[in-house]
Amino acid sequence: MSARHAPYAAAAAAKDPEAVLACMTDDIRMHSPTKMTPFEGRQIVRFLFGHLVEVLEDFQFTATVEQGDVAVLFFTCAIGGRPAEGCDVLTFSEDGLIKDFKVMIRPLRAVERLNEIMGERLKAFT
Secondary structure (H helix, E strand, O other), X not given: OOOOOHHHHHHHHOOOHHHHHHOEEEEEEEEOOOOOOOEXXXXXXXXXXXXXXXXXXXXXXXXXXXXXXXXXXXXXXXXXXXXXXXXXXXXXXXXOOEEEEEEEEEOHHHHHHHHHHHHHHHOOOO
8 A cells, every 4th residue: 555645744744834735735624623614725724834843843753544545644742842642634635635634632731832822823824
């Protein structure tokens, strides 16, 4: 089985937002751990990843499960100095690009800190 997630994992580990974006469809949907409705489109996703590479400290993938058109990449990181763990749930299009991206993070204090930091940064998005 091919590892469709490999280009994304390499780009995320390299903290390269443009390479991450190259792994995604034009109509990418990104589900935040702090917001019910998804962010949609490359412009906002580019903005978010540009900041997430700074906010998610000591980011490291720890395990991966891939089946069919879905891959789940587990990770550890720190957010504002708070330890966290989570996973990225990637759903791929027929052409192998990520069309849906869901992020889950725990514990609650880390998620709250992420919401504070990214909420402030999102105010600058135009």
